[in-house]
Amino acid sequence: MSVPHPIPFDSLREQLASGEITCERITDEYLTIIEQKKHLNAFRSVFTDEARERSRLIDKKIATGTSGPLAGMVIAIKDVICMESSPTTCGSKILEHFVSPYNATVIKKLADADAIIIGKTNMDEFAMGSSTENSAYGVVLNPVDETRVPGGSSGGSAVAVAANCSRTALGTDTGGSVRQPAAFCGVVGLKPTYGRVSRYGLVAFASSFDQIGPFGQSVRDIAHVLQVIAGHDRHDSTSANVPVPDYLEHLTGDVRGLRIGLPKEYFADELNEEIRNAIHGKVEILKQRGAIVKEVSLPHTEYTVATYYILTTAEASSNLARYDGARFGYRSPNAKDLTTMYVHSRSEGFGAEVKRRIMLGTYVLSAGYYDAYYRKAQQVRRLIKQDFDNAFREVDCLITPTSPTTAFKIGEKVDDPLTMYLSDIYTVSANLAGVPCISIPCGTDLQGLPIGMQVFGRQFGEETILRIADSIEKG
Ligand code: GLN
Numbered sequence: 001m002s003v004p005h006p007i008p009f010d011s012l013r014e015q016l017a018s019g020e021i022t023c024e025r026i027t028d029e030y031l032t033i034i035e036q037k038k039h040l041n042a043f044r045s046v047f048t049d050e051a052r053e054r055s056r057l058i059d060k061k062i063a064t065g066t067s068g069p070l071a072g073m074v075i076a077i078k079d080v081i082c083m084e085s086s087p088t089t090c091g092s093k094i095l096e097h098f099v100s101p102y103n104a105t106v107i108k109k110l111a112d113a114d115a116i117i118i119g120k121t122n123m124d125e126f127a128m129g130s131s132t133e134n135s136a137y138g139v140v141l142n143p144v145d146e147t148r149v150p151g152g153s154s155g156g157s158a159v160a161v162a163a164n165c166s167r168t169a170l171g172t173d174t175g176g177s178v179r180q181p182a183a184f185c186g187v188v189g190l191k192p193t194y195g196r197v198s199r200y201g202l203v204a205f206a207s208s209f210d211q212i213g214p215f216g217q218s219v220r221d222i223a224h225v226l227q228v229i230a231g232h233d234r235h236d237s238t239s240a241n242v243p244v245p246d247y248l249e250h251l252t253g254d255v256r257g258l259r260i261g262l263p264k265e266y267f268a269d270e271l272n273e274e275i276r277n278a279i280h281g282k283v284e285i286l287k288q289r290g291a292i293v294k295e296v297s298l299p300h301t302e303y304t305v306a307t308y309y310i311l312t313t314a315e316a317s318s319n320l321a322r323y324d325g326a327r328f329g330y331r332s333p334n335a336k337d338l339t340t341m342y343v344h345s346r347s348e349g350f351g352a353e354v355k356r357r358i359m360l361g362t363y364v365l366s367a368g369y370y371d372a373y374y375r376k377a378q379q380v381r382r383l384i385k386q387d388f389d390n391a392f393r394e395v396d397c398l399i400t401p402t403s404p405t406t407a408f409k410i411g412e413k414v415d416d417p418l419t420m421y422l423s424d425i426y427t428v429s430a431n432l433a434g435v436p437c438i439s440i441p442c443g444t445d446l447q448g449l450p451i452g453m454q455v456f457g458r459q460f461g462e463e464t465i466l467r468i469a470d471s472i473e474k475g
Helices: 009-018 023-036 048-063 105-112 155-162 179-185 219-229 273-288 301-322 338-349 352-365 370-394 417-422 428-433 462-473
Strands: 043-046 074-078 116-121 168-172 188-191 212-216 259-263 292-296 397-401 437-444 450-457
Touching (some): 009 219, 023 043, 023 048, 023 116, 048 116, 074 155, 105 116, 105 219, 116 155, 155 168, 155 179, 168 219, 179 188, 179 437, 179 450, 188 462, 219 437, 219 462, 259 273, 259 370, 273 292, 273 397, 273 462, 292 370, 301 352, 301 370, 301 417, 301 428, 370 428, 397 462
Parallel strands (some): 074 116, 074 168, 259 292
Antiparallel strands (some): 043 116, 188 212, 188 437, 397 450, 437 450
C-alpha cells in the first residue's frame, strides 16, 4: 500500500486540491498501518470512526475551497493532552477511566485548522521516564529495532511517526521527552520556547518546564504544525504574548553568516565516537554553506541533571497531589475512611517511578531540606540560564548531541534510575533555560541505530533553528 508520508505536505495539499487524493483515503491508509503495527503498542486509543467522519467533512471543505491550513495533516496526540469526551490516561492506572471534560488549546487549534486527529499515544506514566517502559499500559517498541526502547517519555508519539502510523504527532518535553525519542526513532522533534505553545489542557508534570512540541519526518512538517499551535492563549498565563513568525518562510536553506556554537562540555572525551563524528560531519556541511562555527562554554553543565531532578520532582510532588481518589480517576476499593482512601488509591494507582519522584520532591520541599536542595537548585537554574544568555551573545545557535547513546535495549536501564536519569544529560538544559531546541536525525551508528543532533536557539527564535535543521536535512 502506498503511504502518503514521503510526499511533502505542500504537494499533498496540491493533490488534495486537484482531487487526485482525498483526506478519507489518506486517513484510511494510516488506519491500516496502525492496525498492522499494533504490536509496537504506540497507541492508547485510535479514533477510527471519528477520524473517518472528520476526513469526509474536510474533503467537502476542500471541494468548496474553505479548508484550513492543516487539511490533509494526520496527527497523533500524546495521552497527556486533554481531548473532550476522550480518555486521557497519562500512561497511568490512576487515570484509567478518566474522560476529559474539555479540549486542550492545542487540540482546538488543530481541529480549527482541519487536522485529523487519529489517536492518543502511549507514554511513560505522567511523562516521567526516558524509555516508555514506565507506562501502566506496557512497553512501546522501537520500530527500527523492536528489541530496543523508543526513548521517552513521548515514545508512542515518536513511534507513530517513525512507523508511518501518522504523519505528525504531538508530544511533551519537560526534560527531553520530545527530542530524545525523536533521536532514538530517527525522526524530527521540537521543544518550543517555554511559553510559545499553550499548556492549557496539558496535564502538568513540572509546570515551569513542560512544553508541547511536534514530531515529524521532516522539518517542514514540524513548521506546519508549530505554525498552528503556537501563540498566546488567555487560558494559560504562562503562554507568551509574542508574535508568531511565518515559519515556512524562514526555511530558505540559507545559513550564510549564521554563527554556530559547539559547547565544549557537550563534546567531552567520554562522548561516543560515532555520535561525535556524525555531528561533526553535519557541522562541516554547515560550514561549507557559509555558517561560522566556534567553540563556546556552558560552564554549569555538570549541574544540569541534578538541578533538573530536584526542581521537577518538587513541582511534580505538588502537581500530583490532586490524584487523591476523590476527584480524579482511580479510587481504591480497599478504602475504609478518608486517610485510607488517599493512601490506598495513591499506592495502588501510581507506578514505581512516579512514587519515587513524589517522594524525592516531597523531601526536597520539606522544611529541613528546602534551603539545601530546592532553593539552591533554583539559584543554579538561574546560573544555567545565564550560561545560555552569555553563549547567545556570541553565537546564534548551539549544536550538541541529543543523547549520549543510541536506543538502548528494553530492560537495560529500567532497574537503575540513576543511569536512566543521566541519559538526559544533553536535553534537560533547554528546559531549565526555557530555550527552544530541535532534534534532527544525523545518520546511524554501526548497528544501524539512528543518531540525533540538537540545535538550540534563543528564546522565541524557533525560526532560526528550523532553518538550520532544514538545511541539514537537505543533506
Ligand atoms: N526523561 C526526563 C524525565 O524522566 C524527561 C521527561 C520529559 O521530558 N517529560 O524526567
